[in-house]
Amino acid sequence: MRVSNYVIGAPLQNDNHYILMHGFTGAVDKVSYSLGQYLVERRGTNCQPEDEIIRSLSQETLSHLESRGYLTNMDKNEERSVMIRIASTLHENDLRTSPAGFMLIPTFTCNLRCPYCFQSHEMHAGRKEFATVMTRERVDQAFAAMDQFAGPGSVATALGLINDSLDSPLETIKMPKSPITLFGGEPLSSVSLPIIPYIVEQANLRGRTLSAVTNGVELDKFVDLLGPGLIEELQITLDGLAELHDKRRVGPKFRRTFETIVTNIETALQRGARVSVRLNIDTTNIADISGLNEYFTRLGWNEEPGFSAYAAVVFSAYKRPENISQADLVRLTTNLKDTEDSHIESYEQWARNTLISCLSGDGYPFKRVTHCAAETGLLIFDPLGDVYTCWEETGQRERRIATYGKQGLQFIDKTAGQWLSRFPGAIEQCSECPYALIHTAGCASHARSISGTIFASACESFQEFFPQTLARAYLDFENALLNSNTLLKPNTEDEIA
Template identity: 50%
Template sequence: MRVSSYAIGAPLADERFFVLLHGVRGSLDKVAATTGAYLVEHRGDIAAAPPWDSGGRIEAHLKERGYLTDLSPEQERGLMVDMATALHKADLASSPPSFVFVPAFTCNLRCPYCFQSHEMHAGKGTFATVMTRERVDDAFRVIDGFDSPGAVARHLDLLPTLSKDVSQAGTVGKLGLFGGEPMQEATREIVGYIVERARNRGSALWAITNGVQLDLFADLLGPDGLAEVQITLDGMPDLHDQRRVGPRFRQTFHKIVENIGRALEADVQVRVRINVDQTNADHVAMLNDLFMERGWSEHPAFSATAAVVSGEAKHEELVSPADLLSLTRALGGAGCVSSYEGYAIGVLKRAIAGGYPFQRAVNCSAETGLLMFDPRGDLYGCWDEVGLMDRRIGGYRGGVMDLDEQVARSWLSRFPGAIEQCSRCPYALIHTSGCANTARTDTGSIFAAACEGFQTYFPRSLAESYDEIEHQLLGKTPPAHTRSRSLPIVQVTSG
């Protein structure tokens, strides 16, 4: 008998206890600290000299829950691959394609850490193209032909074709806008036309925008038009205005804040993103205070998330996800800015409710069918690759989509069970292999893991979130490291 290769855990605030999670079975247990520490420290090893009585009740329970196993490492890995494969097939079959318009490559800002080139944002060469009505009409003809769950996967023969009497059309709720900057003066007319076409088919839109010129689109804001926006604030005015800056916009903070308020008044879902590195880490708490002062933290349509700036060579002053998680957790019960807590909270909610906690095997919509329509008639399957001609997955012209099926199929074939490193990782069904583009940048292939420090911060986040649920149940004041969240009050049992 050996310790499972997929045992996950961390000590709780009460140092006598440990929370355990099985990365394939989905078991969740609170155990004695000596037991939990042994299982994590001896993950994958023969269970020699354990701190419990051999053959006793504790050992039987740990075996029943999967933390101890008679399976060989390869047999256990086979179970993980089988589960990941089943989840992946369900993802492909149930997920409608994600459709995104790129009205223009240009941007009215030149943020120093942006992953897109300033040449693109300046509109040099073919990057000067703005989407036309004809291109929009072509895109909608493609959308109308692929508006069903699994449509792209079926087109690529990754799923069986539906019989003619089975119709799943009309499932796309929202369409996307991306850039460059989709919401700027140069795109006002074409975005208005996209909104009109979307409304006619019963679809609303979301946009990733810098928010600087969102006021030009005020008449399009609302649940039946531009219904959701992601807008970035990188700190208080003095620092933000050094980072979010453009040729015509030297001071953007107050303009963006004004436009966030305008969007909330129009019942638009607003997600604020804070890109964090060492230069602005201390501004996360200041922005949290600002959101609370303006009453946004209590607004049902508002949320705020902080994320580390990705590691481009031109921007090396990074903080780790673990560091950022500590910052957002330290905001206390009144905090409204989150970072990487969502992984643990989601797993706990599902496990405690009695369901299987791992629901998906894909990292993002690029792996279930993301079609991004650019203004030149090209198609892209990843946010980070828009505008890079050698990364196109096809084209669309005359209402017909022409996919490079080998390239597109590779995107939809990526999942933890298809990656050797991930198939042996206890965190694979939680982190779902990480970002494919990051993996390609690091290794040259999307069929590689992008761990991004997940193994470092997830166990602690799991323990802190578990502590919070238990203290809610007992009606006690949560430990200082926990935050008030809307988690279910449930029976917490000891294994």
């Protein structure tokens, strides 16, 4: 018998116990500290007769640990094969049932020149072809393609990755219509103002609303288009309090943007739009997270049902002295929750959502293995007639997956097919990882930036922060149960609590 390669666990703070999770059975158990430590530290190794912790367990407990997957009689390759079969099944289901996601880039130009932006200066300055603004003809062509690929599994079917011979035809599967996202450049600026009302009109004709990833600097020009049934959701960046923010979020005509953006967020919330504020964090502004939370509280935003705020690290394929890891950011945001009642999160929700899925009893807990919509069929239409599937690669024509125009949408099969073929079972490193069905190989674009291929993992310190956030999420869950007078029953005796 050996310890499974897919054991995940962490000690529970101020509690002489461990929380365990199995990476493909979805089992979750609270066990003694000594047992949890043994299983995590000995992951993937054979149990030895002289192992005191194993000899101390009853046969009932050993059988329970085996039934949950923590102990196994499978060797490493057999267990890996099981994980790959599970991932492959989930991947096929992802491709069959996922409707395409849609984004529109009205213009590549941007009114800001943020120093850490992943897009090029030529693009934002509108040089050469990047000066093009989406026309009504292009909008009509994009929406015609959206109409064609609105059904679940439509992109994968068009690429020959699945067929539509299901017991229940794809067109009968009812899926909610997700918003069409406006992206850029800067999608809501004076440059794009003439075309945005037409985009809203065409979306409404199809029963779709819009969201936008915007810097919010010129949002006041679009007030009448904000709110329910129109542009309903906004992602807007604030990179610190005014002094720091105004050093980072600047443009040729916008030297101080903090107060303008704050005023525009207020207006959007008043119009009934949902606003998610993103904080792009590195060492230069990490100290401002606490101050921003206090500022949001003072403005009353933290009490607004349509408001949320989250922090994310600034990614770069090259080492920058300002960079921090996701694990570093998680430590800060979780500490702020404990000490200052902060409402700003970073990557903690990963563990919380996974735990809820494992404990809910709603079927198999790991529902998807595609990391983002790019791996099931995200279509991003730019103003030049090109289609991308990853917003971090827009404008790089060698990365486009299709073209669109009068002849409809034409896939570049090799490029598009690669994206829809990526999942943990297709990446050797991921197939052996206990987090494979949770982190789902990480961001493909980041993997390409680091390794030169999307068929690589982008771990980004996930293995470091997930166990700690899992332990915290479990304690929160347990406290909620205890406070609601719901008793937690032990699973078995001995080392299982």
